[in-house]
Amino acid sequence: MKIALRVNGVLHEVDVEPRKLLVHVLRELGYKSVRVGCDTATCGACTVLMDGRPVQSCNVLAVQADGAEIYTADYSDEVMERLRGAFKRHHAAQCGFCTSGMLTTAYYLVRRGVKSEEEVVEGLSGVLCRCTGYQNIINAVKEVAGL
Amino acid sequence: MLKLRVASYGVLVDIGRVRELRYLRYGDVVEVGALVRHYELEESPCGFLRGVAVRIGDPQVRSLGTVGGSLAHADPFGDWPAAMLALGAVVKAAGPNGAREIAIDDFFKGPYQTALERGELVAGLEFRCPPRGAYVKFARRHNDFALAAVAVAAEVKEGHVSWARVAALGAADRPVRLRKVEALLSGAPLTADVITSAAEAAAKEAQPPADFRASAEYRRALLSVAVKRALARL
Numbered sequence: 001m002k003i004a005l006r007v008n009g010v011l012h013e014v015d016v017e018p019r020k021l022l023v024h025v026l027r028e029l030g031y032k033s034v035r036v037g038c039d040t041a042t043c044g045a046c047t048v049l050m051d052g053r054p055v056q057s058c059n060v061l062a063v064q065a066d067g068a069e070i071y072t073a074d075y076s077d078e079v080m081e082r083l084r085g086a087f088k089r090h091h092a093a094q095c096g097f098c099t100s101g102m103l104t105t106a107y108y109l110v111r112r113g114v115k116s117e118e119e120v121v122e123g124l125s126g127v128l129c130r131c132t133g134y135q136n137i138i139n140a141v142k143e144v145a146g147l
Numbered sequence: 148m149l150k151l152r153v154a155s156y157g158v159l160v161d162i163g164r165v166r167e168l169r170y171l172r173y174g175d176v177v178e179v180g181a182l183v184r185h186y187e188l189e190e191s192p193c194g195f196l197r198g199v200a201v202r203i204g205d206p207q208v209r210s211l212g213t214v215g216g217s218l219a220h221a222d223p224f225g226d227w228p229a230a231m232l233a234l235g236a237v238v239k240a241a242g243p244n245g246a247r248e249i250a251i252d253d254f255f256k257g258p259y260q261t262a263l264e265r266g267e268l269v270a271g272l273e274f275r276c277p278p279r280g281a282y283v284k285f286a287r288r289h290n291d292f293a294l295a296a297v298a299v300a301a302e303v304k305e306g307h308v309s310w311a312r313v314a315a316l317g318a319a320d321r322p323v324r325l326r327k328v329e330a331l332l333s334g335a336p337l338t339a340d341v342i343t344s345a346a347e348a349a350a351k352e353a354q355p356p357a358d359f360r361a362s363a364e365y366r367r368a369l370l371s372v373a374v375k376r377a378l379a380r381l
Contacts, residue, residue, distance in 0.1 A: 018159075041150055044207060053186065053210035059150065060211070064163055108206065125289035126205030 003066040007031060008075045016062045022048070023057035026072065033073040033100045037128075044127030047101035048072050054108045054126070071107070073100035079110055079144070086140040094131035101127040106141045114145050148220075168215065168270060180271045181215020188214070195280030195300060199230040202282060205290035215269040221321070223258045223356075224292040228322040230282060232314035233298035236274035242267030255321045277312075278302045281380040283373040284316075287360065293317060294361045297325075297349070297373035301332070301381055308332045313374065317366040318353035327352045328374060337381060346375040 005012045007029065016025055023046045026034045034057055037045030041059040048057045049071040083106050086092070093099045102124065109123040120141050121134075129137065148154040162168065163182065170180040173192055186209040188200035203209055203226045217227035218238065231238075231251050238249040243266045254262050263269070277300035284296035295317030302309040311332040313325045328348045335341045355366035 044205075047207060050210070054206050055210045056207050059207075061161075064161060105206065122289050123206055126207040 001063050003063055005065060005068060005070055007070045008072060018061065018063050020062045021058055022060040022062045022065050025062040026057060026070070031072045031074060035097060035100050037097065037101075042128070043098070043101070044105070045098050045101040047104045047127060049104055049108055052108070054105050056126070071104065073103040075107070080107055082144045083107060083110065083140070086143045087137070090136045090140040090143070092133065092137040092140040094129075094133045098127055098129045102129070102137050106137075106144070109141060110145050114141070114147075117142060117147060120145065120147070162268070170271070173276075175275065176273050177276050178271060178273050179214050181213060181269045183214050185209035185212045185214070193276035195230070195234070195277055195282070198280065198282045199226055199298065202226060202284045208290065214272065218254070218272070219261060219263060219269045221255055221259050221261045222292070223321050224296075224316050225322070226282075226284070226293070226296065226316075228255060229296055229298045229314045229316045231272060231274070232322050232324060233280070233300040233312045234274040234277065235300070235312055236272045238269055239271045239273065240267045241270040246270065252324070258320050279381045281377040283377045283380070285369045285373060292360070295355070295366045295369035295373055297370060297377045299377045299381065303337055303381055306336050308335055308337055313349075315349070315353065315370055315373075317355050317361070318370055320356055325349050325352050325374070332378075337378065342375055342378045345378055346371045349374040
């Protein structure tokens with residue numbers, strides 16, 4: 001099936017098999033920051049923003065995303081750059097595998113105006129960090145959210 | 148289910164873009180289309196719905212999951228099934244033989260089993276937003292399924308409970324109403340003693356399943372605490 005995806009502002013028209021997951025199509029388009037983690041919709045490493053909402057791209061068929069606006073961790077604007085800076089300063093990446101999912105989810109949280117540490121923790125609960133480096137990630141998000 | 152290889156189908160029909168199933172109307176009766184996603188109820192004018200929506204999974208789950216999907220899937224630990232049972236919702240079903248209404252009390256037939264017939268789907272739900280309501284859920288971590296949960300919808304006048312519908316997860320193999328707790332509350336003053344009695348009644352009435360997440364006894368204890376906290380929040 002022919003679908004259209006706008007990824008980080010760039011329009012892609014691709015022919016995909018209906019069985020294909022969004023995560024695989026994005027990676028084949030060159031967006032390698034989108035991680036295949038658990039492939040069972042548990043870990044959240046594949047999180048991207050689809051029309052402004054965080055979704056696990058391993059849990060969406062590419063055909064379901066037809067016409068969608070997608071942001072990956074490569075997306076760049078002022079909020080994302082501030083998040084990257086804060087992640088560096090707070091040492092919020094250890095092995096780095098979950099970082100893409102953490103950044104996209106954090107971007108959503110900051111944009112929607114997360115109001116407390118509790119909301120940050122709940123908001124990030126869909127992305128697992130197997131290094132268990134959560135506190136530094138939470139601190140980085142709090143800094144950018146002005147908490 | 149597909150992802151976990153629990154189910155596989157030769158043909159898959161995506162109803163995700165059927166606009167007619169995506170309505171949300173707040174009047175005397177609240178009408179929720181099957182394709183309304185969990186996050187769309189996080190800031191609902193109906194407080195009870197807000198309280199349930201924010202306790203579902205995580206933001207990623209709430210982006211994709213739908214109310215109708217949750218009902219039709221009928222997971223024994225699904226949040227909306229418990230909530231709709233407490234609300235006394237009417238399930239609007241549609242199928243090859245036309246549309247029909249199913250009372251929520253007749254909807255859940257067992258784990259993952261509903262009154263829907265072959266070819267039928269959930270088109271939407273209707274209910275009244277309760278004057279008072281609360282949803283208390285215990286899970287191992289934020290985005291896990293409930294170990295036990297209690298949803299209460301009620302009306303309280305001059306300190307007395309006019310009526311209460313109390314639904315629980317983790318009290319049976321499916322979401323169930325705790326009818327003895329409801330009977331005890333009906334007409335009773337909402338005092339600390341009554342709340343304690345209701346919590347004890349819940350522990351007695353529940354027949355919790357045991358699985359890798361929790362033992363039956365642990366669930367029984369959690370249900371008791373959940374009833375207590377839910378009533379205290381009314």
